[in-house]
Amino acid sequence: MTVSDGVNRSRPGYTGIVRQWTGVRFTALTLAILVGGLPGTAATPAQQTRVALVGGTIYTSPTAPPIPDGVVVIENGRISGVGQRDAMRVPDGIVTLECSGSTITAGFWNSHVHFFENQWNDAANIPAPRLEDQLRAMLMRYGFTSVFDLSSPWENTRRIRARIESGEVAGPRVRSTGAAIVGDGWMPPDDALVALGVMLFRAPVVGDAAGARAAARALLDAGTDGIKVFPVQPSAPFAALTDDTIRAAVDEAHRHDRPAFAHPTNAEGLLAAVRAGVDVVAHTTPQFGPWDEAVLAAIEGKDVTLIPTLKVWQHHLRDEPAAVRARSASTSTAQLRAWRGVGGAVVFGTDAGGMNDYDPSDEYALMAEAGMTFREILAALTTTPAAIFGEAAPTGRIAPGQPADLVVLDGDPSQNVRALADVRYTLRDGAVVYP
Numbered sequence: 001m002t003v004s005d006g007v008n009r010s011r012p013g014y015t016g017i018v019r020q021w022t023g024v025r026f027t028a029l030t031l032a033i034l035v036g037g038l039p040g041t042a043a044t045p046a047q048q049t050r051v052a053l054v055g056g057t058i059y060t061s062p063t064a065p066p067i068p069d070g071v072v073v074i075e076n077g078r079i080s081g082v083g084q085r086d087a088m089r090v091p092d093g094i095v096t097l098e099c100s101g102s103t104i105t106a107g108f109w110n111s112h113v114h115f116f117e118n119q120w121n122d123a124a125n126i127p128a129p130r131l132e133d134q135l136r137a138m139l140m141r142y143g144f145t146s147v148f149d150l151s152s153p154w155e156n157t158r159r160i161r162a163r164i165e166s167g168e169v170a171g172p173r174v175r176s177t178g179a180a181i182v183g184d185g186w187m188p189p190d191d192a193l194v195a196l197g198v199m200l201f202r203a204p205v206v207g208d209a210a211g212a213r214a215a216a217r218a219l220l221d222a223g224t225d226g227i228k229v230f231p232v233q234p235s236a237p238f239a240a241l242t243d244d245t246i247r248a249a250v251d252e253a254h255r256h257d258r259p260a261f262a263h264p265t266n267a268e269g270l271l272a273a274v275r276a277g278v279d280v281v282a283h284t285t286p287q288f289g290p291w292d293e294a295v296l297a298a299i300e301g302k303d304v305t306l307i308p309t310l311k312v313w314q315h316h317l318r319d320e321p322a323a324v325r326a327r328s329a330s331t332s333t334a335q336l337r338a339w340r341g342v343g344g345a346v347v348f349g350t351d352a353g354g355m356n357d358y359d360p361s362d363e364y365a366l367m368a369e370a371g372m373t374f375r376e377i378l379a380a381l382t383t384t385p386a387a388i389f390g391e392a393a394p395t396g397r398i399a400p401g402q403p404a405d406l407v408v409l410d411g412d413p414s415q416n417v418r419a420l421a422d423v424r425y426t427l428r429d430g431a432v433v434y435p
Contacts, residue, residue, distance in 0.1 A: 050075045051430060052090045056099035056408060058082060060398040061106075062379035066414075072104060074404040077429035082398050099408055102424055105378060106396050107145030107405030109385035110360075112282055112307045112349025113138070115152040115160060115176070117356070118197045123159040131160070132169040138358045139172050140426045140434035143407035146173040148349075148389060150228050150261055150282055153201035154178030158223060170433040173405075175225035175389060177261060179203040181215050181249055183241055186233045206241070209248035216252035225389075227253045228261040228282065232269035240268065246276040259389065267295050274298050279388070280305045280347070286313050286331035291338055300342035305388060307349035308336045310366035315355045333370040340371065347388065348380040361421035368417045377417055404430035 051074045058070035060082060071088040073081040081088060090096065119134055120126075126134075139147060149157055157176045164171035182203045190200055204215035216227045229249050233239040246262075253260040254277070261280045262273035266288040273281055281304060285291075310332045317325045340346065348367075352358045367377050382396030390396075394403045406427040411419025426434035 049430075050091065050094040051404075051427075052094050052096045053099050053104055053406070053408065054085065054090065054096050056102040056104040057412070058104045058398060059106075059378065061396070062375045062383055069100075070104065072398060072404075072406065074406075074427075074430040077404055077431070079398060079400055079402050079404050081400060097408075097425070099424075101410075103409040103412055103414075103419070104398070105143075105407050105409070106382045106394065106398050106402075107407055107426065107428065108143040108381040108420075109146045109148070109347065109389075109396070110139065110142075110144040110349055110352060111148045111280075111347045111385050111389070112150050112309055112351050112354075113147045114351070114353030115149050115157045116199050116201070117353055118199055120152075120156065120160065121199050123156045123163070128163070128169050131163065132171065135160075135164075135169065135171040136434055138352055140170070140428075141423060142358065142360050142421055143409075143423045143426050143434075144172050145405040145407075145426060145428045145433075146385070146389075146394070147175070148225070148385075149174060149176035149353075150263075150349075151177060151180040151203075152353075153199060154219065154222060154224055156199070156201075170428070170431065172428065172433075177226045177228040178219045178222065178224040180228040180230055180263065181206055181212060181219075182230045183207065183233060183239055186230060186235075186239070206245060206249070208242075209244045212241070212245045212249040213252050216249040217256075220253065220256040220258060224258070226259040226261060226279075228263065229273075229278075230263045230265065230269070231272040231276070232265040234263065234265050238266065238268075240272065243272060243275055246272055246278075250276045250278055267291060270295060271298050274302055274304055278304060280307060282307050282349070283309045283312075283351075284332045284335040286328045286335065290331055291335050296338055296342050299339065299344055302344075305345040305347055305384070306336070306339050307347055308332065308339075308367065308370070309349055309351045309363075310336065310370070311357075311360070311363040312351040312355055314362065314366075315357050329366060329369075333366055336367065336370040336372075345384060345388075346372070346376075346380045347385040348377070359421060361418040364413075364417040364420050374414045374417050377420065378413070381420070404428075 053072040058067040067084055069085045071085050161174040163169050180203055184205050187203055206212040206215050219227055231241055231246050250260040259279040261282050262278040263282050264270035266285050313328045350360050350363050386396035394405045408425040409422055410424045411422040413419040
């Protein structure tokens with residue numbers, strides 16, 4: 001089978017609202033050397049040292065043959081060489097990490113996260129060790145070196161990003177849409193958000209094309225990396241924005257050369273998003289049943305990407321009978337299978353932050369149940385999001401000159417995709433950011 005790694009260019013307490021809203025270990029000293037400072041501090045480019053990952057099986061891309069007993073050489077935060085050990089010269093004096101028995105890939109993207117839990121509130125003043133611990137537990141622990149936040153209070157999220165990029169704390173590359181664009185009365189009341197442990201923030205409310213265009217422009221002018229829109233209300237009575245309203249927001253994002261995301265809610269919302277030219281659909285919709293031929297026909301041939309978020313439905317149904325959970329899993333995996341069957345691109349995302357179970361291993365297993373191979377899942381984690389969102393970011397490949405965003409896995413994901421969550425080390429720009 002040929003694997004496409006590009007883009008088709010032609011908490012407890014959360015459940016109720018969602019139902020309504022539909023090798024080798026190192027000494028502390030060695031690890032401190034590798035991260036370029038004391039444990040708990042971030043490594044700036046000036047601090048980084050020269051490192052070689054030695055002995056692992058390297059997947060330089062989702063399509064290339066693996067390199068057994070491989071070596072990745074990192075200098076000044078970038079990859080300077082990659083190849084088989086017997087063909088590579090490791091520079092003298094370089095720090096080596098023995099990775100025999102491990103799997104090495106490019107750093108992962110989680111293209112659907114949220115920074116709106118209360119733990120992120122007042123991000124400018126969260127003590128650096130605590131902020132880094134939170135980022136590590138949610139993201140770097142699972143190999144995520146790049147993330148796209150799909151709705152949160154933008155000024156707060158940009159402060160998280162600023163503290164990471166300044167080198168004050170270690171963390172992933174962060175992109176954000178800021179708050180999602182919604183219709184009037186669509187957001188939960190404040191007391192519900194408080195009960196859910198979610199920060200209070202105002203989403204842009206729109207009712208016509210002019211309002212949607214202005215809302216999108218305000219977000220983008222404030223520095224967001226894209227926009228997110230709800231075509232359909234996420235709870236009964238499932239009111240809808242007009243096509244012109246959705247298209248106005250999408251067109252404004254495209255005028256800024258930024259992607260537009262949509263939370264579809266149901267098949268009608270999905271169809272409206274596709275008609276409006278949305279770039280990324282942020283969920284499947286199993287609670288509303290299978291996607292019929294009309295939906296699939298509308299998707300076919302369109303340059304639109306899906307973030308399946310299969311695990312999130314299981315999480316929100318965790319207190320329901322097993323038969324209910326099984327029916328939801330069957331429907332969501334069938335939707336993903338059908339999407340891929342008409343040529344739709346897929347990127348990986350979990351809705352972490354929208355749920356407080358951050359472990360992505362069930363997501364990998366459900367994607368495999370939907371028929372995705374290890375290499376196809378790896379593409380959804382690396383090259384496909386890099387192609388869609390990348391700009392000057394890493395390409396999702398291990399190659400000389402690329403930023404050294406890397407994941408070292410203890411297992412073999414080609415044999416069991418759950419091993420994609422069995423992370424030994426996460427490196428960003430050549431610095432160890434997990435553990």
